[in-house]
Amino acid sequence: MNNSTASRWTALLVPTLAVVLGLLIGAVIMALMGYDPLVGYTAVLDGVIGNSYFFGETLRAVTPLIFSGLAVAFAFRTGLFNIGVEGQYIVGQLAAAYVGVSFDLPPVLHAAMAVLAAMIAAGLYAGIAGWLKARLGVHEVITTIMLNYIALASANYLIRNFLKGPGERTEDILPTASLASTWLSDMFEGARVNWGLLIALGFSLLIYWLLWKTTTGYELRAVGLNPHASEYAGMSVPRNIVLAMVISGALAGAGGAADTLGVYGYMNISAGFSGIGFDGIAVALIGSNNPFGVILGAILFGGLSFGADNMQRVEGIPTESIKIVISIVIYFVAASAIVHWLLGKFRRRQEVQSS
Amino acid sequence: MSLADILIILINGTIIFSTPLILTALGGVFSERSGVVNIGLEGLMVIGAFAAAVVTIFAGEQWGLAPGLAPWLGILAAMVAGVLFAIPHAVASVDLKADQVVSGVALNFFAAGFALFMVKKLFEGAGQTTTVQHTFNKVNVGFLADIPVIGPLLEGLFNIYPVSYLAFVLVGVAYYVLYKTPFGLRLRAVGEHPRAADTLGVNVRRMRYTAVMISGGLAGIGGGALSIAISSSFTHATVSGHGFMALAAMIFGKWHPLGAMGAALFFGLATALASLSQTIGLANYFPSELLNALPYLLTILALAGVVGRAESPHALGKPYEKGSR
Numbered sequence: 198m199n200n201s202t203a204s205r206w207t208a209l210l211v212p213t214l215a216v217v218l219g220l221l222i223g224a225v226i227m228a229l230m231g232y233d234p235l236v237g238y239t240a241v242l243d244g245v246i247g248n249s250y251f252f253g254e255t256l257r258a259v260t261p262l263i264f265s266g267l268a269v270a271f272a273f274r275t276g277l278f279n280i281g282v283e284g285q286y287i288v289g290q291l292a293a294a295y296v297g298v299s300f301d302l303p304p305v306l307h308a309a310m311a312v313l314a315a316m317i318a319a320g321l322y323a324g325i326a327g328w329l330k331a332r333l334g335v336h337e338v339i340t341t342i343m344l345n346y347i348a349l350a351s352a353n354y355l356i357r358n359f360l361k362g363p364g365e366r367t368e369d370i371l372p373t374a375s376l377a378s379t380w381l382s383d384m385f386e387g388a389r390v391n392w393g394l395l396i397a398l399g400f401s402l403l404i405y406w407l408l409w410k411t412t413t414g415y416e417l418r419a420v421g422l423n424p425h426a427s428e429y430a431g432m433s434v435p436r437n438i439v440l441a442m443v444i445s446g447a448l449a450g451a452g453g454a455a456d457t458l459g460v461y462g463y464m465n466i467s468a469g470f471s472g473i474g475f476d477g478i479a480v481a482l483i484g485s486n487n488p489f490g491v492i493l494g495a496i497l498f499g500g501l502s503f504g505a506d507n508m509q510r511v512e513g514i515p516t517e518s519i520k521i522v523i524s525i526v527i528y529f530v531a532a533s534a535i536v537h538w539l540l541g542k543f544r545r546r547q548e549v550q551s552s
Numbered sequence: 553m554s555l556a557d558i559l560i561i562l563i564n565g566t567i568i569f570s571t572p573l574i575l576t577a578l579g580g581v582f583s584e585r586s587g588v589v590n591i592g593l594e595g596l597m598v599i600g601a602f603a604a605a606v607v608t609i610f611a612g613e614q615w616g617l618a619p620g621l622a623p624w625l626g627i628l629a630a631m632v633a634g635v636l637f638a639i640p641h642a643v644a645s646v647d648l649k650a651d652q653v654v655s656g657v658a659l660n661f662f663a664a665g666f667a668l669f670m671v672k673k674l675f676e677g678a679g680q681t682t683t684v685q686h687t688f689n690k691v692n693v694g695f696l697a698d699i700p701v702i703g704p705l706l707e708g709l710f711n712i713y714p715v716s717y718l719a720f721v722l723v724g725v726a727y728y729v730l731y732k733t734p735f736g737l738r739l740r741a742v743g744e745h746p747r748a749a750d751t752l753g754v755n756v757r758r759m760r761y762t763a764v765m766i767s768g769g770l771a772g773i774g775g776g777a778l779s780i781a782i783s784s785s786f787t788h789a790t791v792s793g794h795g796f797m798a799l800a801a802m803i804f805g806k807w808h809p810l811g812a813m814g815a816a817l818f819f820g821l822a823t824a825l826a827s828l829s830q831t832i833g834l835a836n837y838f839p840s841e842l843l844n845a846l847p848y849l850l851t852i853l854a855l856a857g858v859v860g861r862a863e864s865p866h867a868l869g870k871p872y873e874k875g876s877r
Binding site for chain 1: 643
């Protein structure tokens with residue numbers, strides 16, 4: 198086995214072993230608390246593949262996580278930590294709802310414009326953090342956290358004063374802007390899985406292509422890996438930082454648009470965050486910051502979280518136990534040294550045996 | 553209401569709202585000065601808030617502890633819980649050479665899951681604890697209130713919880729420890745140049761473990777102050793971002809105890825202003841939703857304009873490997 202395939206296998210093995218360890222330790226904690234982990238995990242699995250409606254709803258839950266995971270992973274690849282996906286998702290929701298409610302356009306075009314508006318708005322919003330980092334050296338972790346709260350408060354204000362529909366939410370978007378899909382929904386007994394899923398998969402491909410097959414992507418990654426060397430090589434570090442944040446934010450915004458246009462059809466005034474942006478951090482990490490890894494990470498994360506509801510409903514085991522499992526998975530992804538160490542031991546033993 | 557009354561309420565509110573932030577930001581200073589990024593402050597606060605609320609409730613209402621002692625036992629429990637939950641982060645950051653940001657994220661997820669899991673277990677499936685009955689009594693300035701003219705003013709200003717006094721005392725202690733003792737010098741040295749410190753016989757590993765555990769203890773107390781003294785219960789929304797705010801305060805305060813305190817007071821002021829907006833009629837001119845965003849907006853402006861580039865500890869986020877260059 199040559200070196201690059203070996204490292205590719207390790208890249209897959211680390212998250213896989215992390216998942217196994219997470220499930221095992223989670224089971225121990227559940228057992229210590231007096232719950233039967235086997236019963237719990239079975240109920241989780243049942244909540245995902247028990248019937249085709251559950252499976253469709255799982256895919257619905259996975260969709261925004263692909264977007265938010267991609268947004269975080271893209272930023273990580275360019276050397277930035279975007280904790281602001283949560284806020285950018287809100288900005289995307291708002292822009293999509295605005296275009297969906299306020300404009301009269303033919304079908305498909307209307308939906309496309311709404312998604313585009315969401316991506317531009319959220320991209321620019323994230324660009325603020327990029328600009329502040331590039332020009333003034335303000336750490337993006339702090340600014341994106343602050344921008345989350347500002348997005349939440351401003352969106353609530355704008356909905357209440359300019360887009361108010363019945364109840365604590367906007368008007369319904371026009372049917373022409375909807376991303377709901379009858380054939381997808383029918384396939385899964387009325388689950389709210391929608392075109393957003395296919396858009397998410399498309400974006401995963403696009404981001405892979407952008408990062409690894411274009412000059413722009415090469416520059417973005419180079420600046421992330423070593424800003425000084427990149428500058429010496431003639432790349433503009435500030436420009437690439439801002440661009441990276443804008444693209445990351447646009448992905449988050451597309452996720453917001455997919456949920457507003459595909460699942461709910463309106464946007465709520467909300468007291469707190471949906472958590473989709475923060476979960477995106479976990480998804481990106483489980484997926485090794487690789488666009489295809491993100492899809493797998495989102496399926497795992499979305500599946501476990503959605504199935505956990507069924508576990509609490511049927512078996513009375515708190516959904517939080519799944520959150521614990523996920524946190525342990527992230528921990529072992531971070532502490533991949535353990536996994537490498539285990540692998541090293543394993544390999545050494547093989548070598549001893551074969552010689 | 554006279555202007556003086558409003559000012560008193562404002563200052564009083566500032567102190568109360570900034571207390572958890574001061575304590576947690578101090579924790580951040582310890583950890584990051586030793587070279588370990590601690591984005592897990594949020595999770596450590598969650599654990600502290602949970603432990604303090606639960607122990608205070610059980611100690612006061614079931615174990616029959618004196619009502620005055622129950623919240624103190626709660627704060628102690630919060631500190632111990634914070635220290636314990638910081639250990640995995642230290643293991644990952646120091647021994648496993650893990651990505652410290654990721655490990656911190658894991659800690660945040662774990663704390664949120666674990667605390668709510670335990671709440672459901674302890675309170676028959678409810679998503680929150682019962683209300684903390686035996687909370688702190690506000691402590692006043694005592695005999696100083698008898699001083700003519702300024703006495704009533706002092707009484708109004710310092711009508712605060714004892715944890716607030718504790719926070720200010722700990723700022724002084726942290727400053728003294730970090731800047732006036734050999735321990736503090738060593739702690740900062742391993743955060744700036746671990747190899748040099750190692751050469752001079754400082755145990756980098758032990759210093760970083762200690763610093764991360766101190767940071768857990770302080771963030772735990774910060775969370776405890778939040779759940780016992782401010783919100784009087786623990787729910788999934790009790791901490792909601794305070795740990796991140798404390799992290800911002802630490803950076804804003806340039807990784808210095810006094811600076812962190814100043815920044816935390818500033819956040820507290822903005823929060824107090826927002827919560828006072830109805831009373832003082834500010835809400836008539838400015839929508840209340842946007843006032844809620846004020847602390848965050850001010851933080852960005854302050855970081856962008858006033859403070860300039862913040863210099864982080866040199867070895868921050870870099871695992872130390874003995875013998876490496």
